[in-house]
Amino acid sequence: xxxxxxxxxxxxxxxxxxxxxxxxxxxxxxxxxxxxxxxxxxxxxxxxxxxxxxxxxxxxxxxxxxxxxxxxxxxxxxxxxxxxxxxxxxxxxxxxxxxxxxxxxxxxxxxxxxxxxxxxxxxxxxxxxxxxxxxxxxxxxxxxxxxxxxxxxxxxxxxxxxxxxxxxxxxxxxxxxxxxxxxxxxxxxxxxxxxxxxxxxxxxxxxxxxxxxxxxxxxxxxxxxxxxxxxxxxxxxxxxxxxxxxxxxxxxxxxxxxxxxxxxxxxxxxxxxxxxxxxxxxxxxxxxxxxxxxxxxxxxxxxxxxxxxxxxxxxxxxxxxxxxxxxxxxxxxxxxxxxxxxxxxxxxxxxxxxxxxxxxxxxxxxxxxxxxxxxxxxxxxxxxxxxxxxxxxxxxx
Amino acid sequence: xxxxxxxxxxxxxxxxxxxxxxxxxxxxxxxxxxxxxxxxxxxxxxxxxxxxxxxxxxxxxxxxxxxxxxxxxxxxxxxxxxxxxxxxxxxxxxxxxxxxxxxxxxxxxxxxxxxxxxxxxxxxxxxxxxxxxxxxxxxxxxxxxxxxxxxxxxxxxxxxxxxxxxxxxxxxxxxxxxxxxxxxxxxxxxxxxxxxxxxxxxxxxxxxxxxxxxxxxxxxxxxxxxxxxxxxxxxxxxxxxxxxxxxxxxx
Amino acid sequence: xxxxxxxxxxxxxxxxxxxxxxxxxxxxxxxxxxxxxxxxxxxxxxxxxxxxxxxxxxxxxxxxxxxxxxxxxxxxxxxxxxxxxxxxxxxxxxxxxxxxxxxxxxxxxxxxxxxxxxxxxxxxxxxxxxxxxxxxxxxxxxxxxxxxxxxxxxxxxxxxxxxxxxxxxxxxxxxxxxxxxxxxxxxxxxxxxxxxxxxxxxxxxxxxxxxxxxxxxxxxxxxxxxxxxxxxxxxxxxxxxxxxxxxxxxxxxxxxxxxxxxxxxxxxxxxxxxxxxxxxxxxxxxxxxxxxxxxxxxxxxxxxxxxxxxxxxxxxxxxxxxxxxxxxxxxxxxxxxxxxxxx
Numbered sequence: 008x009x010x011x012x013x014x015x016x017x018x019x020x021x022x023x024x025x026x027x028x029x030x031x032x033x034x035x036x037x038x039x040x041x042x043x044x045x046x047x048x049x050x051x052x053x054x055x056x057x058x059x060x061x062x063x064x065x066x067x068x069x070x071x072x073x074x075x076x077x078x079x080x081x082x083x084x085x086x087x088x089x090x091x092x093x094x095x096x097x098x099x100x101x102x103x104x105x106x107x108x109x110x111x112x113x114x115x116x117x118x119x120x121x122x123x124x125x126x127x128x129x130x131x132x133x134x135x136x137x138x139x140x141x142x143x144x145x146x147x148x149x150x151x152x153x154x155x156x157x158x159x160x161x162x163x164x165x166x167x168x169x170x171x172x173x174x175x176x177x178x179x180x181x182x183x184x185x186x187x188x189x190x191x192x193x194x195x196x197x198x199x200x201x202x203x204x205x206x207x208x209x210x211x212x213x214x215x216x217x218x219x220x221x222x223x224x225x226x227x228x229x230x231x232x233x234x235x236x237x238x239x240x241x242x243x244x245x246x247x248x249x250x251x252x253x254x255x256x257x258x259x260x261x262x263x264x265x266x267x268x269x270x271x272x273x274x275x276x277x278x279x280x281x282x283x284x285x286x287x288x289x290x291x292x293x294x295x296x297x298x299x300x301x302x303x304x305x306x307x308x309x310x311x312x313x314x315x316x317x318x319x320x321x322x323x324x325x326x327x328x329x330x331x332x333x334x335x336x337x338x339x340x341x342x343x344x345x346x347x348x349x350x351x352x353x354x355x356x357x358x359x360x361x362x363x364x365x366x367x368x369x370x371x372x373x374x375x376x377x378x379x380x381x382x383x384x385x386x387x388x389x390x391x392x393x394x395x396x397x398x399x400x401x402x403x404x
Numbered sequence: 405x406x407x408x409x410x411x412x413x414x415x416x417x418x419x420x421x422x423x424x425x426x427x428x429x430x431x432x433x434x435x436x437x438x439x440x441x442x443x444x445x446x447x448x449x450x451x452x453x454x455x456x457x458x459x460x461x462x463x464x465x466x467x468x469x470x471x472x473x474x475x476x477x478x479x480x481x482x483x484x485x486x487x488x489x490x491x492x493x494x495x496x497x498x499x500x501x502x503x504x505x506x507x508x509x510x511x512x513x514x515x516x517x518x519x520x521x522x523x524x525x526x527x528x529x530x531x532x533x534x535x536x537x538x539x540x541x542x543x544x545x546x547x548x549x550x551x552x553x554x555x556x557x558x559x560x561x562x563x564x565x566x567x568x569x570x571x572x573x574x575x576x577x578x579x580x581x582x583x584x585x586x587x588x589x590x591x592x593x594x595x596x597x598x599x600x601x602x603x604x605x606x607x608x609x610x611x612x613x614x615x616x617x618x619x620x621x622x623x624x625x626x627x628x629x630x631x632x633x634x635x636x637x638x639x640x641x642x643x644x645x646x647x648x649x650x651x652x653x654x655x
Numbered sequence: 656x657x658x659x660x661x662x663x664x665x666x667x668x669x670x671x672x673x674x675x676x677x678x679x680x681x682x683x684x685x686x687x688x689x690x691x692x693x694x695x696x697x698x699x700x701x702x703x704x705x706x707x708x709x710x711x712x713x714x715x716x717x718x719x720x721x722x723x724x725x726x727x728x729x730x731x732x733x734x735x736x737x738x739x740x741x742x743x744x745x746x747x748x749x750x751x752x753x754x755x756x757x758x759x760x761x762x763x764x765x766x767x768x769x770x771x772x773x774x775x776x777x778x779x780x781x782x783x784x785x786x787x788x789x790x791x792x793x794x795x796x797x798x799x800x801x802x803x804x805x806x807x808x809x810x811x812x813x814x815x816x817x818x819x820x821x822x823x824x825x826x827x828x829x830x831x832x833x834x835x836x837x838x839x840x841x842x843x844x845x846x847x848x849x850x851x852x853x854x855x856x857x858x859x860x861x862x863x864x865x866x867x868x869x870x871x872x873x874x875x876x877x878x879x880x881x882x883x884x885x886x887x888x889x890x891x892x893x894x895x896x897x898x899x900x901x902x903x904x905x906x907x908x909x910x911x912x913x914x915x916x917x918x919x920x921x922x923x924x925x926x927x928x929x930x931x932x933x934x935x936x937x938x939x940x941x942x943x944x945x946x947x948x949x950x951x952x953x954x955x956x957x958x959x960x961x962x963x964x965x966x967x968x969x970x971x972x973x974x975x976x977x978x979x980x981x982x983x984x985x986x987x988x989x990x991x992x993x994x995x996x997x998x
Contacts, residue, residue, distance in 0.1 A: 012524060076787050127982060130690055130786055134933045135982060138975040141926060145975075150968030227508050227526065228519035230497075234505050237494035244454065244492070245506045246480035246569065248514040255517055285926060289794065296791055349806050357806065360798030367792040368780070 015221060018303070022217060026210045029053055030200050037197030044327070045319060050190055050203035051274070052318050056311045057209035058270045061216045063294040063306030065263020068220055069256050070292070071301035072229060074236035078133050078288050079120070079140030083113040083261040085147065085283030087268025089154070092161045092278045099171040100163075100180050102187070102208075102273040106266065113265020114258055121257035125250060128239075140288055147280040160279035180273050182208060187274055205274050212270065213307075216263060221303060223259070232256050264291075293359070297366055299373030308374050313359065320358060323351040407432040407605050408453070408573055413462030415448055422448045423459070424629040430573070430622075435599055435606045437616045437637075440626035441650055446609045447489075449626065450577055453607075454486050455479045467572060477514050483572035489581050491558035493565065495551040499542060502550050502561055503533040506568040536564040539601075540594065556587035560594065567598065576608045580615050592618050617641075625649060657828055657837040662955045664827065668844040668913060670951020671851035672698075675906035676928040677935060677943035678858060679899035685875040685938045686892045689778055690786055692793040695925025696800040697769065697900045701907025702916035703804055704765055705758035706813050712738055712751045753818045758908045763901055770900025774893050797922065805918040817843045817912035843912050850909050854902060855944055861898075862940075871895055875938075930978045936991025946989055950974050 011019060025032070034048035047053070062084065070076055090112045091105030098104050124135040147155040155161055163169070180187045187205035194200075223229045234242050235249050242249050272278050281287075290313070298309025328344040328351065335343065350358045370377050410428035414421070422445045430436045438446055451457040452464060455476040464471045471479055480486075494502050507529045512518065523529075537543040540560045545553065550561060559579060566574055579595070580588040592615055598604060610616050616623065617637055624634040627649035633640065640646055676698055683691045715734035723731040739747030750757070777796065781789045816822075821842040828838030862868035874881045874888040881888050907916070914920065931950055935942030956962060958970035969976075981988065 010520075010522060074787070076790065123979065123983065127986065130790070130937065131933060131982060131986075133790065134929050135979065137926060138930055138978050142972045142975040145971035146968055149971050222522075223519050225522050225524070226519045227512075227521055227523055227529075228517060230501060230505065230523055231508070233497060233501075234494050237496050238492055241492040241494060241565075242505075243476040244480055244486050244488075245565065246477050246509040246514055247505070248475075248477045251515040255519075259519075286922075292791070292794075349803075354802060354806055356798060357802035360795050360802060364777075364792055364795035364799065367788060367795060368777075371784075371788060 009218070011221065011225075015225065019214075019218060019221065022304070022307075023214055026057070026214055029056070029210070030202050030206065034198060034200055038199050039197065041330075044322060047315050047318065048201055050188070050201055050206055052314065053203065053206040054209050054270075054274045055314045057206065057213040058267050058274070059291075059294065059310035059314055060307040061209075061213050061270065062264055062267035062291050063298070063310040064213075064216055064220045065260040065267070066291045067260075067295050067300065067302075067306040068223060068232075068263070069260035070295055071306070072224070072232035072236060073253050073256050075125070075128065075253060075257070076133050076292070077124075077136040077257070077260075078285060078292070079124075079136030079138075080260070080264050080291055081283050081285065081287035082120070082140040082143040083117055083264035084268035084271070084287060085143065085278070085280065086113045086116050087265035087270075088272040088278035088282055089147075089161055089268075090265070091269040091272035092163065092276060095163045095180070095272075095276055096161075096167040096169065099169050099173070099176060100178065100276070101171070101176075102180050102182050102269075106269045106273065109265045109269030109272075110262045113268070114262040116265075117258045117261025118254070121254050121261070125253050125257060137285060137288070140283060141285055144280055144283040144285070147283055155278070155280060157280070160277055162277050180205075180276050209270050209274070212266070216266070217303075217307070224303060228252070228255070293363055295373075297363065297373055299375030302373070302375040305373050305375040312374065317355055317359070320351050320355040321353070324348075325352075327351075406430050407467055408607065409463075409465040410449075410452075411463045411465075413449070413452060413459045413464065415445075415452060415457060415459050421629055423452070426462070426626075426629070426631055428624055428631060428634070430605060430607050432605050433603050434621045435595070435608060435619050437608045437610055437620035437623045438626055439610060439613075439616055439623060444626040444649075445629040446626055447577060450486075450575055450607075450609055453479075453575060454484065480509075480569070481514055483569075484575065485566035485569055485571035485573070486575040487559075487562050487566055487577060487579055489577045491555070491562040493550050493558055493561055495549075497550055498546070499537065499548050499550055499553070499561055500533060500546045503536050503564050503568055504529055506565045507532050507536075510569045533568065536568045539567065539598075540564045556583060556590065559583070559587075559591060563594065563598070567602070567604075570602075572605060574604050574606045576606060576610075578609055578611060580610070580612055588612065588615060591615075595619055657833045658959070658961075660827070660831070660833075661838045661840075662959055663952055664838065664840050664844075666952030666955030667848045667948070668951075669954060670948035671848050672906050672910055672924065672947075673928055673931045673951050674944045674947025675851050675854060676903055676924055677931040677947045678855060678940060679903040679906075680928060680932050681935070681938060681940050681943040682858075682895055682899040682902075684932070685940070686871060686895045687774070687778065687782065688878075689781060689789050690793070691778070692790050692925065693773070693797040693800065694793075694899075694903055695921035695923070695928065696797040697766065697903040697921070698907040698910075698924055699804065699916065699918065699921030700769060700800065701762055701766060701904030702815075702911050702920065703808060703907075704762035704904060705755050705815050705908045705911045706808065706916055708758040708761045709751075709754040709815055712736060712754050716740065755815060755817055755908065755911055758911075759905060762904045762908045766901040766904030767897040769904075770897035771893060773900070774896040778896065779893075797925070801918050801921060808918065810918060812915035812917040814915045815911035817846075821846060821912075847909050847913060851906065854905060858898070858902060859940070867891065927974060930974055932988075934978050934981050934988050936988030939988070939990040942988055942990030950977065953977060 009016070030048050030053065033053065034046045036042040036046050066077070066080055087109035090109040091102065094105035094108055120136065120139045124132055124139065127135055148157055177184065177186045185204050185208070187208060190201045190203040192199060192201055231247065231252050234247070235253055239249050268282065271282070294309035294313050295306045296309070297312060298307065299305025325344060325348050328347055329340065332340045332343050348354070366373060406429035408428070408430040410426055413423050413426040415423040426449060438449065440446055448457065452459050453471065455471065455474050455478070458472060466482060466484060469482065494505065504523070511529065534543065537546055540563055542557065542560055542564065545557065550558070553561060580591050583591065595606070596619060599606065608619065620637050622634070623637055623640045624631050625640065625646050626632070632645050632649060633643055635643070676694060679697070680691060680694050683689055683694070713736050715736045718733050718735065720731045720733045725731050736747060736751060738750050741747065742750065773796070777792065781792055824839045824841045825845060826835055826838070827840045829835050862872055870881065870886055870888070871891050874892065878888060931946045932943055934950065935944070935946030953973055954970065957973035963970060
């Protein structure tokens with residue numbers, strides 16, 4: 008199917024099925040029950056799953072395949088957002104103008120930054136990308152205010168021209184009249200499912216992005232990128248010029264980031280400089296590592312995981328904690344709530360930091376690696392004879 | 405006319421003169437060994453051939469073109485492949501992928517953006533890579549991770565990768581260093597077989613005299629940065645200058 | 656002329672902070688080969704040592720003074736810090752007033768301890784792992800430390816004033832014959848610069864003139880050989896990590912009067928300090944110091960109105976711009992050694 012082998016086609020179909028059913032899958036608890044706070048089927052959260060999924064997939068093409076750790080990808084996210092909002096301001100709210108522009112501008116930007124940064128490798132490369140991104144952030148805040156509207160952030164004002172704006176056109180981002188923030192709600196018993204246009208728009212693009220990255224992974228180009236990560240010396244002595252390969256990977260991943268930034272602005276017609284700050288670059292690194300660097304599905308899982316827990320954890324406050332532990336004796340309840348309250352609500356970043364350290368220390372392969380280790384362990388434990396002999400023959404050769 | 409002609413090459417590092425007026429002529433189709441005591445400048449010389457180092461003065465001509473100032477990948481594309489002292493392979497990839505990469509490099513040149521094609525569909529590349537693995541008797545290890553190979557197998561793999569490019573000149577930097585006797589003999593057989601089958605010119609740097617005298621058709625002896633003798637193997641063995649260089653006679 | 660002098664002076668205090676942090680980063684990198692993204696957090700912890708000491712010194716007993724009334728007519732609650740009760744009012748107030756310099760003594764053992772725990776508990780396990788892993792785990796640690804401080808002290812900057820004696824400014828210009836008020840420089844910044852010079856000199860002489868330092872330097876150059884000589888280099892390197900942490904911490908302690916500490920100050924400085932290290936040359940201690948002062952002063956020049964009017968926004972990007980230019984023209988930084996972090 009679509010130029011994929013059987014296994015990959017199955018994989019892609021599963022991904023598509025999961026994406027389509029997300030509004031249902033993420034809403035497992037009936038409305039009004041105590042567990043409803045763990046539901047994640049809200050439009051804006053699901054949109055972020057898809058968007059940051061795209062961002063992480065793109066980052067993985069660079070970091071996962073070539074091993075070049077960029078600490079400046081947020082710059083492309085920001086450029087993408089600004090491009091889309093500018094198209095709103097100049098033309099109209101149809102996202103069809105802004106998104107391609109976001110990809111083009113971020114691609115060009117990535118080409119310029121990558122051309123310079125990729126002359127160095129290792130930590131020097133990381134610092135160079137960080138420097139470029141911080142520079143873009145600072146400039147967006149100060150000198151480029153006419154372009155970026157500085158601290159306030161870029162948004163559409165009624166005084167803007169919007170030359171293509173028709174009389175009956177919706178006054179928020181849309182795709183040929185499909186308004187992004189419109190949703191259909193479905194009530195099944197106590198459950199409420201929200202099907203949001205914006206989410207499905209992002210989801211379709213995310214699936215395309217995923218498919219493209221799958222193709223890159225399986226292509227000769229992808230093989231060359233893996234070769235860059237393995238052994239650049241051998242690569243050069245094999246007659247291959249590693250620089251254009253890494254530059255191409257950098258530009259592709261920059262375009263993914265630009266697309267993600269553009270989609271952020273397509274869901275919410277705003278673009279702020281803080282999107283370019285290095286913390287945002289750090290976030291995509293976290294997502295990729297957490298999910299599993301260099302794996303296909305890992306970055307998407309990592310993005311979903313972080314965005315989900317960010318949302319859930321930051322909503323839990325002391326009152327919620329007290330209600331959970333009310334069955335404990337008073338003193339103990341207070342003690343536990345006191346300890347836990349550092350990790351929830353505003354303390355979510357503490358949890359994130361710890362989780363991240365634990366993953367890097369104990370599970371460098373990320374969630375995907377963890378899952379496969381558990382599967383292996385389970386197979387060995389259960390299978391005994393047949394399964395264990397199968398696993399032991401491969402490395403023994 | 406040699407396929408590789410080195411004339412008056414000098415190279416110094418700070419005050420140390422690593423190479424002094426080196427002249428070397430590797431004839432087409434031969435196995436040419438470069439021997440010499442430690443620190444004689446053998447590796448420096450080899451690095452001047454592949455673009456890792458640039459000589460201070462002198463010329464290095466390969467197949468009628470100068471190699472000076474060219475980048476390693478450009479030199480490789482003209483037909484010079486190199487085997488390293490410690491095998492340089494793509495450790496995290498499978499053996500088969502390792503061999504496919506040079507096949508792509510041979511067919512597509514130093515860069516090609518083939519991002520939508522599939523590795524699986526590249527029949528000609530796959531056939532060629534398989535043939536290479538058969539040639540070095542490694543086809544049964546095709547799907548193994550290259551890191552998990554034994555040292556001898558890593559060397560074979562590296563050889564297969566170099567051969568996959570159909571090089572005109574194969575440079576070998578101590579191909580049997582650190583190998584057990586059995587592996588060394590296997591390597592000798594492999595090199596002899598390759599030369600018999602493909603008629604590739606080889607320049608070998610080697611310490612092991614057993615290897616040198618089993619393979620070489622011509623030998624250059626390098627001592628203190630200069631070539632002191634260049635002759636046929638049978639004339640080298642008893643050559644007084646060579647004995648002096650090895651047995652350490654400054655007198 | 657006086658304007659130029661003023662900018663150089665203004666650049667010195669920031670430059671000092673950069674230099675101190677970069678020095679620690681380089682020490683850790685040079686000895687342990689670890690890229691420490693949590694180094695900014697150490698700087699921040701140092702600052703909060705000063706905050707903590709100030710808080711401790713201000714712990715007060717509360718007495719109710721019936722003779723005085725507050726504006727609601729209730730008896731006035733009088734807070735008396737315990738130090739005042741113990742040492743008498745004058746001495747007690749002086750101690751509180753001098754809390755920032757006193758925090759140096761307080762911070763050194765704490766920072767050494769933090770450094771040791773960090774190295775033994777975490778960093779040790781990452782020597783053999785790729786640099787990317789080191790960056791990532793210390794990055795995670797930095798987030799954790801920063802969030803802990805935020806949970807303990809809140810998100811707002813906490814003012815930590817310098818002793819009253821140093822509140823004023825020195826009319827530096829008069830000393831050199833310029834007009835009065837042309838070059839005004841706060842005393843504390845002058846002290847900060849002097850302090851960091853002393854710390855830098857101490858670190859260099861320690862490495863240069865003690866046997867311990869000699870072994871460390873030898874180990875930086877060739878760890879394996881030193882290990883073969885039967886010297887336990889690991890222990891010394893652990894100690895150096897502690898020293899690097901202490902240097903960053905002291906830089907933080909003394910910086911508090913210049914900039915009220917907040918939980919994210921570490922990260923703000925870290926990004927710039929890394930740029931400084933790279934510009935100076937990864938692994939070169941003099942390079943780190945030189946680049947720190949150089950970039951601090953350049954930044955200060957770029958923020959002059961005369962220059963900003965020619966190139967708007969230059970103050971925001973000058974450091975990064977210089978870093979990029981230097982890295983492109985001198986790949987190993989100003990004074991970098993060959994072969995460091997190039998694979």
